[in-house]
Amino acid sequence: QWIYLNGEYVTKENAKVSVYDHGFLYGDGIFEGIRVYNGNIFKCKEHLDRLYDSAKSIMLDVPLAPAEMERALVETIRKNELRDGYIRLVVSRGPGDLGLDPRRSPKAWVIIIVEQLAIYPEEAYRDGLRSVSVSQRRNIPDALNPKIKSLNYLNNILVKIQANLAGVGEAIMLNSQGYVAEGSSDNIFIVKRGVVFTPPCYCGALEGITRGAIMELCAKLGYTLKEEPFTLHDVYVADEVFFTGTAAEVIAVREVDGRIIGSGKAGPVTTHLLQEFRKIVEIDGVK
């Protein structure tokens, strides 16, 4: 396995960062999780746009231009002979001193790791996940702004711990006003009487690439899609609930906080969207 580290390819054992790296010391950096389907990078431009927007927002100078970054991604996939899998692209502030000051980190570090993906078993897509809501709140719109995909994931990790303690696959996070925001690392959708709803980003949702693809798909397939705030009550009484994300794709939720959702398994709209999503991922992307 070859890992891209600042322009060089090193083995897993030799892929090391400094203990002075501010990504390590402070979570000061950004990342993307990207899928490779059939040897193609899915929604490469969208991921790079989000990466460079996150970088600009935190005043991080990415040492590669977007076209060079794309070439580095393609080359890393090629070197690892990856046809289907996952890319983790990390840009850290780089090594500095022990103080917070980013001016002491003169050069950002770029790391690209590609891997096979351990995804949910196929029956999870048919039967749906169980989920719970958690007490952590999505912090908006400060430095933990969900639009910045930063390395600062402690809040999401606390949510994941709550999900683990409850023995469920993914949890639901609200924002400080009590509206539904998203999961620990997935966006959330609900379906009621054939209409598909997802929280707007100002409610604390990351502008997920899969979320965007599903919104486009809804338009194409003729489902009405409404981006509007909703509460846990709306989730409990929805006909269908599903999460979207780069790794999970589209996964149904069969139970939330002990309430059975709809039929108690993946509903027709969720199933349809998953099928159509799987069709487009095979042909979309760049060579």
Ligand code: PMP
């Ligand atoms: N929300 C959060 C907090 C995430 O980390 C992710 C995964 N990147 C998502 C949502 C889903 O976004 P995407 O579809 O771009 O993977």
